[in-house]
Amino acid sequence: MTTTAPGPVPPRSTPGRLWRAGRMPLAVITVLVVAAVLLSLGEEQFPSGYLEPGSPEPHGSRALARLLGEDSDVTVARTSPEAVRAVERSGGDTLLLLMLDHRLLPEELDTLAGLETDTFLVQPSLRSLTTFAPGADVTGRAHDDRAQAPDCALPDAALAGDAEVAGEVYSAEPGVEALGCYPSGDGFSVLQVARSDGSTTTVLGTGAPLTNRDLDAAGNAALMLNLIDAEHVVWLRPDPPQEVGSASPWDLVPPGLRWSLVPLALALLLFALWRGRRMGALVPEALPVVVRAAETTEGRAGLYQSRQARDRVGAALREGFLERSVPRLGLNPDAGPDAVVAAVAERSGADPQAVAPLLYPAQPDPYTADDAAMLRLSEELDRLSEDLR
Structure with a gap:
């Protein structure tokens, strides 16, 4: 019987080996990239705030801004200079939409009113109302939140029909050329005033119809699109004024009071020099006798020995051991005997039955019966101290 030797095994292909080695890292990287892309899609930040044209919140106005942007060129301004530049750049059929005008200074309102362009005011302040619509005034407030009928000859309101515009009237x-719509009480929720320069100011007593929450209620959307109808719309929502600089407490002190502090400080300095003690250089003084540091201990030991006071010696040895060891064990100084004995036995590995009489003796105390027993007490405490280290 003859056997044939096995031939050499053909090497595996290089592309297949690379695919098997790299498919797992490639899959992990793909999953991480997909997860990062999905997470980044939800990180888009929108501005927030009441009547904010870019806010999708209920009190924002992103929906109205999008609708206006389909037929008009909408420019959002955050300051009055930006609005002035936008109006001057637009020219022609331009409408200035102004809200939150209490954030503007009187001179800023005067500058905007001098642009001689149509203006739409949303719940304006008295100062803004006087500037943009001379002869108009606030006469009350409508408390009925239900949709109101226009009941006027203004085509924009008549086409929109009923709308929820309850607010200031x-x-x-x-003698003032004006047209009011949506009457309530002694006034109108929408008032359009013709100005002497040929422009028109429309006043709305509430900002609710401009919000995302109420835009689709009744005829609010149609009314807003009709009233804010221009080729160019400059949406001015002023940012809150920023605090520039502040006075320190020292700046608020009158100059006369500041100068009065100078003689007061000089008087205190003179008083300190007068009452201050003048001490000279240190003078070395020779001691009458040199006392060794251990003399007190040896003297007390001699008194104990002469009076055979072994009980006091034992108490002193135990007290010194406890003062040194109890803090190391993490116990309070007022810890009870049982807790101290248990902790010492656990740390040193000694028998608690042997540690208890060593630290808290019974009466009579076997360790103070004679000098040999007292020396044995000292040795046991030293050995226990070594075990606790």
Whole structure:
């Protein structure tokens, strides 16, 4: 019988070996990339705030801004200079939409009113109302939140129909060319005033119809799109004013009081020099006798020996051991005997039955019966101290 020697095993292909070695890291990297992309999609940050044109929150106005942007060029301004530049750059058919005007200074309102462009005011302040709509005034507030009928000849309101515009109501003085819609009480929720420069100011007593939450209620959307109808809309929502600089407490002190502190400080310095003690250099003084440090201990030991006071010696040895060892064991100084004995036995490995009489003796004390017993007590305590280290 003949056997044939096995031939050489053909080597595995290089591409297959690389795929088997790299498929697991490639799968992990793919999963991480996909997860990072999905997480980044939810990290888009939107501005927030009341009547904020970019906010999707209920009190924001992103929905209205998107609708206006389909037919008009909407420019969002955060300051009055930005709004002035936007109006001047737009020219032609331009409408200034102004809200939160209490954040603007009177001179800023005067500058905006001098642009001679149509203006839409949302719940304006008295100062802004006087500047943009002379002759108009606030006459009350509508408390009925239900949709109101326009009941006026203004085509924009008549086409929109009923709308939820309950808020402040306005009226115009006799002789002022104005048209009011959505009457309530002694005034109108929407008042349109013609200005002497040929422009028109429309006043709305509430910002609710502009919000994402109420835009689709009744005819709010149609009314807003009709009233804010221009080729260019400059949406001015002023940012809160920033505090620039502040006075320190020292700046608030009158100059006369500051100078009065100078003679007071000089008087205190003179008083300190007058009452201060003048001490000279240290003078070395020779001691009458040199006393060794151990003399007190040896003297007390001699008194104990002369009076055979072994009980006091034993108490002193035990007290010294406890003062040194109890803090190391993590116990309070007022810990009871049982706790101290248990801790010492656990740390040193000694028998608790042997440790108890060593630290807290019974009466009579076997360790103070004679000098040999007292020496044995000292040795046992030293050995126990070594075991606790």
